[in-house]
Structure formats: structure tokens, C-alpha cells
Amino acid sequence: MSAGDATILLVDDHSVVREGYRSVLEKQPGLRVVAEAADGAEAYRLYKSEAPDLVIMDLSMPGIGGIEAVRRIRQRDKGAKILVFTMHQNAGFAVQAIRAGARGYVTKTSPPETLVRAVMDVLAGRIAISPDIDHELALSRLAGENSAADVLTPREFEVLRLLLAERTTDEIAETLHVSPKTVANLHSLIKDKLGVGSDIELVRLALRQGLLTQVDLGEA
Amino acid sequence: MSAGDATILLVDDHSVVREGYRSVLEKQPGLRVVAEAADGAEAYRLYKSEAPDLVIMDLSMPGIGGIEAVRRIRQRDKGAKILVFTMHQNAGFAVQAIRAGARGYVTKTSPPETLVRAVMDVLAGRIAISPDIDHELALSRLAGENSAADVLTPREFEVLRLLLAERTTDEIAETLHVSPKTVANLHSLIKDKLGVGSDIELVRLALRQGLLTQVDLGEA
DNA sequence: CGAATACCGGGAAAATTTCACGACATTGCA
DNA sequence: TGCAATGTCGTGAAATTTTCCCGGTATTCG
CATH class of the missing domain: 3.40.50.2300 (Response regulator)
Incomplete structure (x- = not known):
């Protein structure tokens, strides 16, 4: 050398x-x-x-x-x-x-x-x-990543946050004082807006965008 | 040689x-x-x-x-x-x-x-x-954690891995050369065995147990 | 061999998701 | 002011998925 x-x-x-x-x-x-x-x-x-x-x-x-x-x-x-x-x-x-x-x-x-x-x-x-x-x-x-923060309305964003944090649709409905049906509708709309086909993809997207941090995972 | x-x-x-x-x-x-x-x-x-x-x-x-x-x-x-x-x-x-x-x-x-x-x-x-x-x-x-690996059969574990990685039930079925119905049944069984009620909880559990790392999240 | 387990998938009921639609309130701007 | 656009909430019904129950095969193990 x-x-x-x-x-x-x-x-x-x-x-x-x-x-x-x-x-x-x-x-x-x-x-x-x-x-x-x-x-x-x-x-x-x-x-x-x-x-x-x-x-x-x-x-x-x-x-x-x-x-x-x-x-x-x-x-x-x-x-x-x-x-x-x-x-x-x-x-x-x-x-x-x-x-x-x-x-x-x-x-x-x-x-x-x-x-x-x-x-x-x-x-x-x-x-x-x-x-x-x-x-x-x-x-x-080209796609311009669908940033959850700017494509969702405040209400939708809030529901997304709760979906990631709480457990069931019914619990979220109660928290927000709306009908479970509304939560289900919003849930569906959110997935549509973010361009994901399943809840699993939804969580992954949220993780990528820092909406859910790994330390937020509750009890081991 | x-x-x-x-x-x-x-x-x-x-x-x-x-x-x-x-x-x-x-x-x-x-x-x-x-x-x-x-x-x-x-x-x-x-x-x-x-x-x-x-x-x-x-x-x-x-x-x-x-x-x-x-x-x-x-x-x-x-x-x-x-x-x-x-x-x-x-x-x-x-x-x-x-x-x-x-x-x-x-x-x-x-x-x-x-x-x-x-x-x-x-x-x-x-x-x-x-x-x-x-x-x-x-x-x-020692911790005696009820880990996914312990309670799931190899096949179930594999399906879980694919659920976290791939997109749709149909794609996974094709990858494994089984019917989509089987994948759906296993998906349901996995959630049951792990004691989670939704896919969102499933992903969170997988994250906690290190089955999915935050950097493994696919395209940005 | 018999029991236990893993694996595959059909059938059908149950539940959820999605779509279409309407109602109401608020915003914002011509 | 009027009215168009948007956000929010919810119903009903269709479409789809999830779940449960079942039977069948293959393999393992005592």
C-alpha cells in the first residue's frame, strides 16, 4: 500500500x-x-x-x-x-x-x-x-407523504390520538361524549385520508411520524 | 480444500x-x-x-x-x-x-x-x-413474561411477523401459499392467545416485546 | 396405539367497516 | 349580509371482516 x-x-x-x-x-x-x-x-x-x-x-x-x-x-x-x-x-x-x-x-x-x-x-x-x-x-x-398533522381536522387528529392510546371504540366514544358510531366513522375516514388500509399500517404510520413513541407503550 | x-x-x-x-x-x-x-x-x-x-x-x-x-x-x-x-x-x-x-x-x-x-x-x-x-x-x-414467542406456535408467530410487516391478508396468504381464510383465522387466534382486542393493541404488544423495532417501519 | 398438538380451511353467525345521506354549526369572504 | 365551504355528528343499509365451530390431516410422544 x-x-x-x-x-x-x-x-x-x-x-x-x-x-x-x-x-x-x-x-x-x-x-x-x-x-x-x-x-x-x-x-x-x-x-x-x-x-x-x-x-x-x-x-x-x-x-x-x-x-x-x-x-x-x-x-x-x-x-x-x-x-x-x-x-x-x-x-x-x-x-x-x-x-x-x-x-x-x-x-x-x-x-x-x-x-x-x-x-x-x-x-x-x-x-x-x-x-x-x-x-x-x-x-x-411525488406522493408528498401524508402528514397526519396537516391532512386531518382537529377532531380527527384527536380521535387518532385516542385510537393509539385507549382501547376500544366504545371507550373513546364515551371519552368524547359522542356515539360509538361516530368514532367508527371517523376511524374509517382517518384511514382513508392517511391512505392506509389497516390499523396495523395506521400504527406504523403514527410511529414514523412520531405520534406514538416507543416509551408510550404502557405496562410491560 | x-x-x-x-x-x-x-x-x-x-x-x-x-x-x-x-x-x-x-x-x-x-x-x-x-x-x-x-x-x-x-x-x-x-x-x-x-x-x-x-x-x-x-x-x-x-x-x-x-x-x-x-x-x-x-x-x-x-x-x-x-x-x-x-x-x-x-x-x-x-x-x-x-x-x-x-x-x-x-x-x-x-x-x-x-x-x-x-x-x-x-x-x-x-x-x-x-x-x-x-x-x-x-x-x-426470570420475568416470566408471557411473551408472544412462548404462547404462539411457529406458524402463528410467522403469521404475526408478516402481519406486522406486510400489508394485506391476501398478500400474506399468497406468501405462505395458504388460503386467505386460514390467515384470517390465525390472525384472530393470535389476538386471542395474546389477549388483545384490536390490531392496534397487537402492534403495541409487538413493539413492547421487541418484535417490531421502531426503525423497521418501511418506506417513509 | 391413543392422546395431544399443529395446521388447513369451510360454513355461518356476529360484529365491524364503509358508504350514502342528511342535519346543524362555524368560518370566511364576496 | 348571504352563502359557500368545511367540520362535526349521526342513521341506515350494504359490504366486508372477524369470530366461532367444525371436520380433516399430519406429526409427536408416552
Whole structure:
């Protein structure tokens, strides 16, 4: 390896997965993995001490997550080149990551060539997005996600909140002093407005939009 | 590689991750990776054609999941040795995997040595569980939590997983090659067994038990 | 073998969801 | 002011889903 190799810091909490990156990347001439981290805090420390040319960063990790790690590194070094490499095939995460300062976003379902290509692109100063995420972003742009908060009337929103919190239609009806039939009608209308076909999708949508947080789940 | 090497089939939908397994495993004398699959159906096909000595199986994959793949392979071949290797550090998944016929359960956060050790153990006919899961199992045993995994049959658990992941009853029926009526019946039975009255409660229960993680929520 | 369990799905009753419709109140603006 | 648009509430009836009960097969286990 020449002294002119591009240096890389790998961040992922799964060691065997890091082994995978390393194996793929070191087949490429001009690339050298100089350090590995298993969480965001360690990544930040190693970035400071190693000053790598590129960071490849997973998102879901214990402690401070990948997005936060990206933010901290970029805060310290405006020129830092960070490529997010994650299992999350989700436009929302991609937007968050890029806004935090990542220069690329590639999903783990991508073939190795895509990762290598993205590494090269980011090193060359370009933004790299894997095709599946391009597609997700296009879709969400086109559809304009139905944000519950702005498509629902106040009453509907309130009913949605209660649906997520309370138990039965009858209980909600009593809480609101309306007929159970009205609650059922609104429930149906809400699903229609939000474009979901089942209650399960409804809960998932609510979770994505932060309407229901995981700590809100009541007794274990 | 001698003709007496143990043959291995790798199953994981992330190609770079498979690269990681392969790299770690092939450093071991006596092991040979002979095939790779990216989903459960392909895994089943390749198992039939390649008859490997060991299958290393991820759980979260598109289409039929890892648990169902384990079930099918074991249904065809009682002696099949399957080691589950997954990111889910969750006692419920482990219980289900073992009940479906897996001979081992190792998390991806484990160091490579643990994976290699587990591979050897399973090949030798022993059951292999990584230490973190041992701990999880101990805890859940102590808490005596009435977990979904304990009360549901493997098939029911699989349907629950799909209910949380896919969209409609019909789609799930097609995935599992059973009638929509059966899925509806199982759906009802699952709610009964878990003591919940609505799909919303069902999702909340699943969230509490870690069956569905907040980041698993599909497209944004 | 017999008992227990898992699994598949039909039939029919029960319950819910959805649709069409009307009534009333409030808002907002021409 | 008048009136159109929107939100809220509810009924009735149709459409659909859920639930319960059943029979049948396959597998496991003592």
C-alpha cells in the first residue's frame, strides 16, 4: 500500500459485518482501512485521532446513533467525508443523514460494486446515493407523504390520538361524549385520508411520524 | 480444500454481509462455503440442490422470513443443521428459531470467534447459543413474561411477523401459499392467545416485546 | 396405539367497516 | 349580509371482516 492511499474508518457495531466491508474495500487499489469503531462515540474519538479521508458509517448502533455521530464529526470538521451504509431503505433516514452532513447514503442490500462506486464518488467530492434510495426519495417527493398533522381536522387528529392510546371504540366514544358510531366513522375516514388500509399500517404510520413513541407503550 | 471439508450455505439478503461471513469462515480450515442465498425461498432451493452440511441463516429477509425457511428445510430434512445468525438480540426470536428447528442462535454483535465456535459446535451436533442471548433468555425466564414467542406456535408467530410487516391478508396468504381464510383465522387466534382486542393493541404488544423495532417501519 | 398438538380451511353467525345521506354549526369572504 | 365551504355528528343499509365451530390431516410422544 502506498502512502498515497485513501484512508478509511469503518463504523458498525457488527464485527463480522465490518469484516465484510473490509474484504470488499481492500480488493480496491488505493483504499486502506485504518480503523474500526463499534459505536458513535468511538467513531468520533477515532476520527479525531486518525483523521481518515473517509468514514463509512452504519446508522443503527448502541449509544449515540449514526446520525448523531455524523453531526458531531461534521461539526468538528466541515470537510469530513462521511458515507452512510445502512440497512434502512427509507427516504426519511436518508434525508436526515444528508441533512446531518453525510456525503452519501447506500443501503446494505446494494451489491458490493455500488458501495465501492459510492466510496470513490464521495472521495472525489461527489454526493453518492444508491439507486433504491433515489427511488424512495422520488416516490416520497411525488406522493408528498401524508402528514397526519396537516391532512386531518382537529377532531380527527384527536380521535387518532385516542385510537393509539385507549382501547376500544366504545371507550373513546364515551371519552368524547359522542356515539360509538361516530368514532367508527371517523376511524374509517382517518384511514382513508392517511391512505392506509389497516390499523396495523395506521400504527406504523403514527410511529414514523412520531405520534406514538416507543416509551408510550404502557405496562410491560 | 480437501473433499472432507464441511460445506456451508450462507443466507442473508445483504451481499456485503455475506462477504463478511465468508471471509471469517474461510480462514478456518475444514470449512467451505458452497452457496449463498438472498432470501428464504432461494435458501430452500439451494438446500435441496446443494445438501450442505450447515446452513447459516439470517432472520430478517424479504418474502418468507428466516424462521419459516428453517421450518421448511427441517420439514424436508430432519437432520438439517441450521445456525441462525441475526441482529435480533431478542429472546423471543431465539425461542422461535430453536422451536422451528434451528440448532444454534448467534447475534451479529458477537465477535467472529463466537460465530466460528458456534459453527463448530453445531457441526458437531451440539446446540450453540451466543452468551448475550443466553442472558436474554435467562432474564425473560426470570420475568416470566408471557411473551408472544412462548404462547404462539411457529406458524402463528410467522403469521404475526408478516402481519406486522406486510400489508394485506391476501398478500400474506399468497406468501405462505395458504388460503386467505386460514390467515384470517390465525390472525384472530393470535389476538386471542395474546389477549388483545384490536390490531392496534397487537402492534403495541409487538413493539413492547421487541418484535417490531421502531426503525423497521418501511418506506417513509 | 391413543392422546395431544399443529395446521388447513369451510360454513355461518356476529360484529365491524364503509358508504350514502342528511342535519346543524362555524368560518370566511364576496 | 348571504352563502359557500368545511367540520362535526349521526342513521341506515350494504359490504366486508372477524369470530366461532367444525371436520380433516399430519406429526409427536408416552
